[in-house]
Amino acid sequence: MQSYDIVIVGGGMVGLTAALAICKQTPLKVAIIDNMPLNPIGDAPHLRVSAINDASKQLFTNLGVWDAITSVRSQAYTNMHVWDKDGFGHLDFDLSDLPNSANNDDCLGTIIENDVIRNALYQAVEQHDNITLIKQTLTSIGTGESEVFLSFSEHTPIIAKLVIGADGANSWVRKQLDMAMTFRDYDHHAVVASVDCSQGHQKTAWQVFLDTGPLAFLPLYQQNTCSIVWSLPPAEAMRVKALSAEDFNKEITAASDGKLGQVSLQSERVSFPLTMRIAREFVKDRVILIGDAAHTIHPLAGQGVNLGLVDASALAQTIVSTLNDGKELNDNKLLGHFSRWRKSDATEMIAAMESIKQGFSLQQVLPKFIRGIGMSVLNNISPLKQLLIKQAMGQTTNLPELSKVKDPLL
Numbered sequence: 001m002q003s004y005d006i007v008i009v010g011g012g013m014v015g016l017t018a019a020l021a022i023c024k025q026t027p028l029k030v031a032i033i034d035n036m037p038l039n040p041i042g043d044a045p046h047l048r049v050s051a052i053n054d055a056s057k058q059l060f061t062n063l064g065v066w067d068a069i070t071s072v073r074s075q076a077y078t079n080m081h082v083w084d085k086d087g088f089g090h091l092d093f094d095l096s097d098l099p100n101s102a103n104n105d106d107c108l109g110t111i112i113e114n115d116v117i118r119n120a121l122y123q124a125v126e127q128h129d130n131i132t133l134i135k136q137t138l139t140s141i142g143t144g145e146s147e148v149f150l151s152f153s154e155h156t157p158i159i160a161k162l163v164i165g166a167d168g169a170n171s172w173v174r175k176q177l178d179m180a181m182t183f184r185d186y187d188h189h190a191v192v193a194s195v196d197c198s199q200g201h202q203k204t205a206w207q208v209f210l211d212t213g214p215l216a217f218l219p220l221y222q223q224n225t226c227s228i229v230w231s232l233p234p235a236e237a238m239r240v241k242a243l244s245a246e247d248f249n250k251e252i253t254a255a256s257d258g259k260l261g262q263v264s265l266q267s268e269r270v271s272f273p274l275t276m277r278i279a280r281e282f283v284k285d286r287v288i289l290i291g292d293a294a295h296t297i298h299p300l301a302g303q304g305v306n307l308g309l310v311d312a313s314a315l316a317q318t319i320v321s322t323l324n325d326g327k328e329l330n331d332n333k334l335l336g337h338f339s340r341w342r343k344s345d346a347t348e349m350i351a352a353m354e355s356i357k358q359g360f361s362l363q364q365v366l367p368k369f370i371r372g373i374g375m376s377v378l379n380n381i382s383p384l385k386q387l388l389i390k391q392a393m394g395q396t397t398n399l400p401e402l403s404k405v406k407d408p409l410l
């Protein structure tokens with residue numbers, strides 16, 4: 001039977017990052033289990049992208065993978081334009097809204113295809129002596145007094161002192177361990193696709209709030225190409241997906257008020273049901289949940305993976321403290337602290353998404369002109385804008401060390 005200090009179930013962006021963060025700071029032996037092959041990076045942009053904030057960028061830099069990621073392709077954005085369809089409210093952010101303009105790279109964030117990130121992390125993991133990749137399907141997991149036992153359909157069983165569940169929204173680990181979860185359907189499906197925009201993206205992340213939900217245009221590495229995330233009630237999402245390309249182009253150009261010029265579809269359209277989920281506890285026995293396995297949020301503020309990457313970094317920091325204090329890896333006090341810390345951040349983020357979504361939803365009671373006044377007032381109050389931008393960039397006080405910007409703005 002093979003034995004590891006830590007086994008990570010799930011080699012997505014969060015699981016791979018957790019492995020690198022742990023092994024950068026400790027001599028622990030780590031295995032990652034995932035049988036999902038890497039998607040090769042072709043010429044066309046992949047449909048799933050993430051807005052990577054400053055804290056995540058700093059984490060990737062500290063792990064030595066940021067240059068490998070951005071050397072493939074990425075797009076930094078310097079502006080954000082958010083507006084209310086058919087109203088006059090809008091919010092604009094640019095570099096001058098950063099306190100002291102102290103951001104390292106003079107950008108508000110970077111749009112990167114998920115597969116570009118996953119490929120770069122995977123390569124770094126493959127080169128690490130203390131990390132083993134197991135491309136097999138798990139069949140069972142059981143927790144004992146001092147170890148966790150994992151078995152496979154075609155691999156000898158393994159044991160570990162700790163198991164990290166980083167296996168995404170429908171976490172197998174979470175279900176096997178009967179870890180209770182609170183969830184609520186957002187009643188939105190996100191339609192994603194790549195589009196060309198005749199006026200170019202202007203290194204700007206655009207988001208319009210329609211009566212049906214938000215529509216975001218995220219700038220990609222080609223100056224005319226954006227990745228869209230269009231959140232709609234399920235029936236509307238099905239309708240928009242089924243439109244002919246010509247009708248889709250007309251509808252999305254009108255929905256975006258022509259601000260990016262004529263919009264034209266360049267890819268298939270894929271949709272994802274959106275559900276808020278949060279595990280009641282992030283730790284049970286010797287098993288810890290991180291990333292989407294622990295929480296999923298509405299993508300309207302592009303924070304899901306950023307939150308998961310902080311989990312990865314925070315867990316590595318917790319493990320380092322445990323070892324420095326000469327304690328067992330499953331020390332209740334330290335893991336309890338980790339669980340409360342990460343649950344509180346995730347709960348805060350879920351509440352923030354809820355307020356934004358409710359604030360713009362059909363059911364909301366304020367008429368458009370009042371919303372417009374609210375947004376315009378906010379747009380003109382510098383400290384409030386700075387607070388919003390700092391939160392979006394992940395520059396909060398309680399970040400783990402590996403995710404901290406070198407030159408914090410606080």
Ligand SMILES: Cc1cc2nc3c(=O)[nH]c(=O)nc-3n(C[C@H](O)[C@H](O)[C@H](O)COP(=O)(O)OP(=O)(O)OC[C@H]3O[C@@H](n4cnc5c(N)ncnc54)[C@H](O)[C@@H]3O)c2cc1C
Nearest residue numbers: 010012013014036051167168172291292302303304305306
């Ligand atoms: C439309 C949309 C847009 C988004 N945009 C943004 C954005 O702009 N910014 C942002 O920060 N976030 C965004 N998110 C959220 C972000 O995509 C997720 O938070 C992120 O992908 C979660 O990463 P993860 O590694 O936790 O999980 P996943 O990416 O789901 O990875 C889980 C991994 O576990 C593996 N796995 C699953 N089951 C098993 C098993 N039984 N055994 C072994 N391995 C297993 C899978 O193969 C996979 O590799 C968006 C989400 C959606 C739906």
